[in-house]
Each structure stands twice: as structure tokens, then as C-alpha cells.
Amino acid sequence: MKDKKTKKEKAYKYCSLDTIRMEISKKTYDVTKYDRPSVTVDLNIFTIQHNELHVLLVKRKAWPHKGKWALPGGFVHMDEDLEQAAVRELKEETGVKDVYLEQLYTFGNPKRDPRTRVISVAYYALIRSKGVTLKPSTDVVDVKWVPAYDLLQLAFDHNEILKYALQRLKWKLEYTTVAFQLLPKKFTLTQLQKVYEIVLNKKLDKRNFRKKINSLDLIKETNEYTEDVAHRPARLYMCKRKIGEIVEIL
Amino acid sequence: MKDKKTKKEKAYKYCSLDTIRMEISKKTYDVTKYDRPSVTVDLNIFTIQHNELHVLLVKRKAWPHKGKWALPGGFVHMDEDLEQAAVRELKEETGVKDVYLEQLYTFGNPKRDPRTRVISVAYYALIRSKGVTLKPSTDVVDVKWVPAYDLLQLAFDHNEILKYALQRLKWKLEYTTVAFQLLPKKFTLTQLQKVYEIVLNKKLDKRNFRKKINSLDLIKETNEYTEDVAHRPARLYMCKRKIGEIVEIL
DNA sequence: TCAAAAGTGTTGTGTGTACACCCATGT
């Protein structure tokens, strides 16, 4: 082992600079000989508004699909991690920040973008839309929340991506603690139940839901109650767990 | 609507070729102005041999990580789908073909490859290793099956990728019908149970396992039995379902 | 006093788990 290493070092020591350059170019040959695709990130950002699940869309300013609605996203820079790129693009294009992103899937159909070969790594996240101000960047004409189940014609293959994200979201809700990301820090049990009903798109039994949530040690009660409501005030709860933790919920 | 289209066509009709070229270059500006990363696929191919889970590895011929074991994989060509690339690389590097691949995750740490920025889309698959002949391509020194839980030092971030694949594999086995991919077309219930015990790495109760499998309508019995065994022959079964179908099994 | 949502238990049904013995074959 040691002998070999010494030998190798020696070999390099007496090489001319050109030989070393050639050596390097040989070594990187397989990397540089191919054309490279572009890589983008696309983001599925969900929230709940008016008792409906919404997704964040941007209106495209430029060709291709100029004027169409699309998922926010953009090109990955050479020196940044994929998730970093996603966070950056989201902030740049929409003004939304501080979200916990999760990777969804990578879409690589060679024809999905007419400009060139573009491979897109899709991410998704859930946020509380209260207090978030959307500000379209110079790259897009507009940003808005759209009901996630509206069959809008999106740019590129973004309909497919969104469909996939919605599927994953349902699964995540049943098996992890992500639902709490859609709620304020302090929430009522009915609000929590609504989140499940909206995303899973089915009615749930109040008593069974509460029994289940209580049995899971997910939340702790506070001594605060909803105020100024025209009915009995509801106790507020807080989530005990880390976001995204895996727990079988429903 | 119709009016707009006519207008656009007219606009182009009277443009000089140069104007059109400029137009196109403006349109594609955002795509071409960035350096592009390379994109690879990496494959986690699993099988069962000698009552142990094995993963397919190749020994690297060239820098970087020359001589180290790595997951098979390689660069995605400009005109091929990601999964196509995975299938091609697998066949080229190892001789393995006809596998049902599933996408795992995309790894994009900027430093994961010392040559340049390389983003890797990881895939995984389960195969029956009986009858598969491994033949290393000219790109690699060797190909072999390695026990999946052996803590081998792999090239790049392949240890991390493999760990992730093993986790996903366990999940897949419990919630889908992938286990059958590790078995011959006709198999005994004990063989099926072994697959679960090996991958999940825990003993299962024979009677409960059979009861569960039978209740799920996954398999149909044949009238064939194992032959030449030094004990009571076992009935052979076949899978009724499509591979990868989602069914809660354990 | 009415409207509106909050909050609270019991019972039946089905599913998972633990557990031990006889059977068919080859040597």
C-alpha cells in the first residue's frame, strides 16, 4: 500500500506542467465530453385559505408559456445545494421565506421544456399564509394563491407535478405531523380537524378524531381560549413535536 | 383569441431573419447564461442470495475514487429520459437488464463529486439474481453482489444513497407488492416469508404471516409442489398482482 | 331564548398477536 502511494507521488513530482494538464484533462474527459442539461427546482407551496387548500402560482413573463400560470421555480446555480436553490427561488419569485421544504420527485422528460433539456427537481412545503405577503419578482408578472384542486392549465408539465405533490401531501398528512405547519402556533382541535378534512377531502368524526389525536401525545393544551366568538370558546393547543416527524395519525 | 394569433403571425412574417435570431436568443437567454451541472443516475439494485440482502456494486476504474466500490451509474444523455438513462447505464456497466426501476431521491450537494458539479438522481430496483450474469463494462474493473448491510466504504456519497435506499426498501416491502420481485415466478410461502424476514431484519410468526397474506388476495395457489426436498413438499404459489402495487402488507 | 360550535363515552366489530402440534418426505 505505502509503496504504491510513494511511487505515484514520485511520478507526479517529475512531470512537466503540461503532462499534468493532460493528465487532468484525461481524468475529466468523461465529465466534459457530454452536453449538460439544465437543472431547475420547482416548488409546490400549499396553504389553507377560506377552508380550501391553495397552491402558490406565478404568472410567466417570458417565453415559453408566456402568460401561463406555473409553479414557482428556477435554475439551480453551480455552487448551491438543491434545497438552497429552492429556498432562494421561492424568496426571489414570490417573497415567501422561512419554509420547511421537502423533496418530491425529479422530472426529466427530455421534451418537458422547449428551450433545452431541463431536469426539474420538485419540492413541496406547507405554510401558514396569514402574514405572508406575496411580491412578484421582476421575473414574473404576478403571484397568487389558487385553489389546489382547480383544474388550471399550467405551464410545462406542472399539472403533472402538482398532481404528484397533492398525492404526496395526503400521504404525509396521514403519516406525519406536517398538518401543524398549516395552522398557527396555537390552534383549536376543530381547526386541526378541518385541515385534515380539507386536504383528505372527507368528513371525519369529531369524537374519534379527538380521541386519536389525544392518544398520540402530539399536542399539549394551553390555558387560552378563542375569544369573541358567538359560541362557546374553544381551548387552544400547541404542537409538541418537530415538524414532519413520522407518526401514524389516521 | 383568433385575432391575437393572426396579429402575432403577421409580426413574424415581416421580420428579417436577424431579428428573429435575436428574438430567439433573447428568449433563451435565461437558459444559456448559467453554467450547467452534470446529471447522473445512480442505481441501487437489490437481490437476495444465501438468505441475505445483497446490493450490486462496481469497482471504479478511474479517478476519482479509483479502485473504490460504487453504485453503478453514469451520465444522463441529452435526449434520454432519466429512467432510460438508468436502464442503459445498468445494462452497460453490469449486464443486468429488464428491471423495474423506481426513483428514490436526488442528491445535489455541490461538493459530492470532486470533478465538477454533479447532481445524481438515484433509482432502486429489486431483482432475482438467479440467471443474471454480471459482466463488467470497460468503464469498471469489476461488478459484484455485496451484502447490503456490510459497512463498505463506497465512492462519493454512495453510502448515504444506499442507506436511504435500504430505508425506502423496507417501507416498500410493508406497503406494496415489491417483495415478489425478489422471488421466482412460483414460490413457497416460506420463501416469501424469508424475503420479509431478511429485508425487515426480524422474525415473523409463520401462522400470522400466512393468515395475513391469504387475507389480502395477493397470490394464487398452483397445483405444483417443491420436489426432491428432504421433508414434506411445499405448495407453490404465484403472485396475482402487478409489481409495486400499493397494498398494506405488514 | 336562540344559534352555533365546543366538548364528552360507550358499544360492537374487526384486526394483530401469541402460541403448539401433526404431516409428508428423504436419508
Add this chain to the structure above:
DNA sequence: ACATGGGTGTACACACAACACTTTTGA
């Protein structure tokens, strides 16, 4: 006859589903 894995049933515990009435507040 013995070693080896094949094949089968029951009892208990626990989780899930269905279901209705009282409480508290503001208007």
C-alpha cells in the same frame, strides 16, 4: 425411525367506527 421444514386454529387484547346529547358564549 428420525430429522426437516410444511401446514393448520383459537383466544385475548387492542384499535377503529358508529352514534347523540349537554355546555358555553354572543347576538
